[in-house]
């Protein structure tokens with residue numbers, strides 16, 4: 337998304353600075369990748385906003401860590417009627433996410449310092465996750481929190497096809513695999529209509 341507003345681009349810039357500031361203390365992204373936070377991490381997560389298009393309702397990001405992709409999506413959708421819920425069990429990371437939400441003036445972000453498996457089912461319109469768990473396990477998380485008719489956006493690495501096969505042994509779902517624009521052979525899986533096999 338190159339045609340973002342000045343406000344969005346300033347928020348993305350400020351968010352990158354916050355990650356740089358906090359990373360030495362709580363390891364939000366691998367130290368070796370800190371140099372290209374904007375290119376590697378933020379641009380990667382920005383792909384979701386481009387793919388998902390206009391959305392409304394409730395967006396739940398699972399295992400948000402430093403806010404990828406949930407906080408980046410919240411920045412892109414700051415002017416739209418979407419409530420973001422970021423789920424992160426690590427208290428220090430949850431504190432970081434709350435700090436970002438406050439400092440970037442993102443009024444529609446709620447941070448849950450909780451485990452995905454114990455949080456009350458969210459009935460979300462959208463569920464997202466990046467680098468959280470292998471797809472078969474991830475499907476159980478998504479199944480818990482996605483409402484019927486909702487869409488999950490799962491950012492997977494180069495083994496996504498193997499993971500997909502494993503997941504299909506346990507779950508039924510429709511999917512579309514969108515090639516990642518930032519990581520070779522990686523994919524963003526668009527998933528819906530989930531049920532147990």
Ligand SMILES: C[S@@+](CC[C@H](N)C(=O)[O-])C[C@H]1O[C@@H](n2cnc3c(N)ncnc32)[C@H](O)[C@@H]1O
Nearest residue numbers: 399400401404424425426450451452466467468
């Ligand atoms: C590898 S990190 C990825 C973070 C971020 N999504 C990213 O792409 O940079 C996985 C994150 O999920 C959190 N996490 C793992 N299992 C979880 C669970 N069951 N409930 C809540 N958070 C969890 C971890 O604390 C960690 O911050």
